[in-house]
Amino acid sequence: MHITFYGATRTVTGSNYLIETKKSRVLVDCGMFQGSAFSDAKNFSDFPYDPKTIDALFVSHAHLDHVGRIPKLVQLGFTGKIYCTAPTMRLAEIVMQDAEHIMEIEKKRDMRPKLYELADVEKAMKLFIPVEYSKIISFSDFTVRFRDAGHILGSAFIEIQEKGGARIAFSGDLGNINDPILQPTAQLAEQDALVIESTYGNRVHEALHERSNTLHDAITDTVKKKGVLLIPAFAIERTQLLLYELNALVENRIIPPIDIFLDSPLAIKASAIMADYPQYYNTATLKLISSGDDIFTFPGLKTTLNREDSKLINSSPKPKVIIAGSGMMNAGRILHHLVRYLGSSSTTVLIIGYQASGTLGRKLYTGEKRVEVLGERIDVKAKIASIGAYSAHADQKQLLKWISSAVHAPKQVYCTHGEEDASAALATEIFDELGIQADVPRVGQSIEM
Ligand SMILES: [Zn+2]
Numbered sequence: 001m002h003i004t005f006y007g008a009t010r011t012v013t014g015s016n017y018l019i020e021t022k023k024s025r026v027l028v029d030c031g032m033f034q035g036s037a038f039s040d041a042k043n044f045s046d047f048p049y050d051p052k053t054i055d056a057l058f059v060s061h062a063h064l065d066h067v068g069r070i071p072k073l074v075q076l077g078f079t080g081k082i083y084c085t086a087p088t089m090r091l092a093e094i095v096m097q098d099a100e101h102i103m104e105i106e107k108k109r110d111m112r113p114k115l116y117e118l119a120d121v122e123k124a125m126k127l128f129i130p131v132e133y134s135k136i137i138s139f140s141d142f143t144v145r146f147r148d149a150g151h152i153l154g155s156a157f158i159e160i161q162e163k164g165g166a167r168i169a170f171s172g173d174l175g176n177i178n179d180p181i182l183q184p185t186a187q188l189a190e191q192d193a194l195v196i197e198s199t200y201g202n203r204v205h206e207a208l209h210e211r212s213n214t215l216h217d218a219i220t221d222t223v224k225k226k227g228v229l230l231i232p233a234f235a236i237e238r239t240q241l242l243l244y245e246l247n248a249l250v251e252n253r254i255i256p257p258i259d260i261f262l263d264s265p266l267a268i269k270a271s272a273i274m275a276d277y278p279q280y281y282n283t284a285t286l287k288l289i290s291s292g293d294d295i296f297t298f299p300g301l302k303t304t305l306n307r308e309d310s311k312l313i314n315s316s317p318k319p320k321v322i323i324a325g326s327g328m329m330n331a332g333r334i335l336h337h338l339v340r341y342l343g344s345s346s347t348t349v350l351i352i353g354y355q356a357s358g359t360l361g362r363k364l365y366t367g368e369k370r371v372e373v374l375g376e377r378i379d380v381k382a383k384i385a386s387i388g389a390y391s392a393h394a395d396q397k398q399l400l401k402w403i404s405s406a407v408h409a410p411k412q413v414y415c416t417h418g419e420e421d422a423s424a425a426l427a428t429e430i431f432d433e434l435g436i437q438a439d440v441p442r443v444g445q446s447i448e449m
Contacts, residue, residue, distance in 0.1 A: 032068025060172025062091030087154030150175030198418030201426030227346030
């Protein structure tokens with residue numbers, strides 16, 4: 001078996017791995033590269049393989065950096081099947097449609113090129129085959145198994161075994177512990193090699209209780225200042241986790257009454273899809289749902305699906321909370337709210353997810369005082385708060401724990417899906433703490449198993 005690293009290699013986005021056996025050529029993930037531009041220039045280069053020669057694609061989960069180049073793959077002649085869990089299939093569809101919508105806006109506004117058209121998404125959707133966790137799927141000379149990664153609904157790590165040969169697992173993205181909604185990450189089976197994400201390979205998250213404290217404090221502070229709390233949120237999973245925690249804060253009257261706007265069509269659609277798959281939730285959440293509590297809805301929550309409703313948020317009185325995408329502030333409705341409120345000292349921007357290098361989110365996170373949003377230069381007067389414990393990703397400690405609690409330790413680990421220093425830090429820890437050989441591959445590097 002021959003593995004080549006083509007994306008999310010010494011960077012976080014653009015996940016893409018080519019696996020070649022004697023009889024097959026398959027891919028794991030086909031994600032979009034994201035940076036200062038919503039769709040990075042790198043996405044427009046040719047694939048380093050001919051899409052027509054690829055037999056199948058296995059998708060770990062529905063985030064854009066794992067599915068965003070699928071329509072392009074199809075446009076260039078890929079006709080194989082696309083395997084993933086049922087929620088991933090449903091979520092991937094709205095994620096790819098939403099990206100097309102953003103690219104269409106950017107094309108009209110900034111003359112940026114589009115990576116694909118809606119017709120390509122439709123064509124891609126016809127190739128999807130939903131699979132269940134833990135079922136072994138057999139191909140000519142290898143088998144594949146999807147296991148629960150606990151990262152977002154339907155997320156999987158993917159185990160590939162050559163018949164009578166080597167085994168390799170691709171972690172996809174791994175979940176943060178104690179996610180109140182999802183099942184925990186499944187145990188890793190025995191592997192010859194493991195390709196693991198390292199988004200937070202050099203960081204340890206705050207304690208869990210600090211998470212709801214920070215949210216609670218940000219809201220009460222906003223009420224006191226009669227200001228605006230902006231929460232740039234990833235539409236899938238982080239937004240629903242936020243709604244879940246706000247649901248508890250509101251219904252138990254822990255926070256004062258305040259208008260909360262969910263201003264993200266993608267998040268609104270994702271919440272509806274997530275409600276269709278209760279069997280993927282953990283037992284505590286299942287219990288809550290069956291007791292009649294709609295976990296993503298509560299008094300004071302207003303969802304704004306269309307643009308007219310979204311514009312009305314501007315004229316609604318303060319204090320107010322606005323949850324809008326994109327999570328890294330490189331596109332979407334959050335930009336309009338930032339233009340309006342970033343220059344005010346009564347505003348708080350609460351960063352709850354990973355901010356990739358080059359994004360506006362990263363600039364604010366690192367304390368830049370003058371930024372450009374939608375062509376306007378803005379002096380940042382808003383308070384910028386952040387909390388890593390909201391991340392959907394495992395931190396360094398959790399990643400090490402997941403590897404060490406495998407049925408048998410993998411013989412070799414490759415750290416990907418992280419910026420270079422994060423991947424390198426994790427590789428060092430894996431070697432020092434667990435005694436396992438660990439490397440940080442380069443783009444285009446191949447390994448023979
Ligand atoms: Zn992800």
